[in-house]
Amino acid sequence: MNRERALKIVLGVVGVLFLATVYPMITFLRQEPALAMMLSLYVTLGVFLLLAVRNPAANRSLISFTAWSSLAHGVVMGWQAFRNMIALVELIGVAVLLVIGVVLIMLAPARQTTEEISVLR
Numbered sequence: 001m002n003r004e005r006a007l008k009i010v011l012g013v014v015g016v017l018f019l020a021t022v023y024p025m026i027t028f029l030r031q032e033p034a035l036a037m038m039l040s041l042y043v044t045l046g047v048f049l050l051l052a053v054r055n056p057a058a059n060r061s062l063i064s065f066t067a068w069s070s071l072a073h074g075v076v077m078g079w080q081a082f083r084n085m086i087a088l089v090e091l092i093g094v095a096v097l098l099v100i101g102v103v104l105i106m107l108a109p110a111r112q113t114t115e116e117i118s119v120l121r
Contacts, residue, residue, distance in 0.1 A: 011052055067101045075098075077094045078094040
């Protein structure tokens with residue numbers, strides 16, 4: 001399996017995973033408004049990741065944002081879990097976010113040169 005195909009599969013899986021947070025987002029609207037607000041960002045990101053499957057190279061910034069924001073979120077959640085600010089069961093989410101970040105960074109499309117960009121136009 002080549003790198004671009006693997007990236008497309010990962011983008012599709014992560015996009016569907018993020019889009020699936022629409023259900024908890026709706027359920028938490030009244031009880032946990034801050035959590036619902038955060039989940040709304042993931043739902044939106046999921047939609048755009050699914051759109052990026054068609055042409056990952058043209059969506060390099062989106063892929064980078066998803067990778068680095070997932071890593072940042074995972075690190076903050078991990079710190080909170082170890083400081084007993086959130087439940088230790090949240091470490092499952094930490095692991096998922098860290099894996100998403102690392103895999104997307106590893107599979108991210110290479111930067112296009114100006115020559116390659118002019119050929120595409």
